[in-house]
Amino acid sequence: MKKLLFVQSHPPHGSLFGQEGLDAILAGSAFIECGVLFLGDGIYQLLKDQQTTALASKNFSVSYQALHDYGVESLFCSAADLLARNLTVADLIVTPTLLDATELAAVLRDYDGILDF
């Protein structure tokens, strides 16, 4: 069975990439095995304690906790990108697998299709 990798590389709230990407993951998971890779500023989508009331924007980060229920178990991020932002997995709403550059390249090779957000 084919596998799809969704790549989230934008921070939340400044654009619609994050929300649109997450919607696509949730929809895609109904049809095919999906994984998610957080690259660069994309990791900021998983930061805890996002309070969007004053911005009148939806805090879609909480929906990442539902990925498990949708059968999406493979979450990855770059260990270097996390470190560069002074973050640890304890700061994140879900726990992705931390990968080095070689392992990240292997993830791209492992999936049959890649969708960039």
Place this chain on the structure above:
Amino acid sequence: MILHTLNKSPDHPALNRCAGFISDGDCLILIEDGVYCAATNDSSTLNNLLLREIPVFCLQADVEARGLLNRLNPAVQLIDYEGFVTLSTEQTKSKRWG
């Protein structure tokens, strides 16, 4: 005196470009994804501006939305929309970066 607004994260070249144009007496407001510039601990560009005593502000609503309230450089000041308007009226012109 110029009010500089920046709306891109440090991954974008806007911060470095903007910093080169900031003169004494100017101030910088980080809005939208620009607030990430005040959240990394290794931003020498931002630290240089603060060392020059350039006032740097972050829009609080954008900080809260991104979960950064307890992660900001303590030398950066939080403002609300009203404060943004006040700063705009105090400066003679503004320049948007990003």
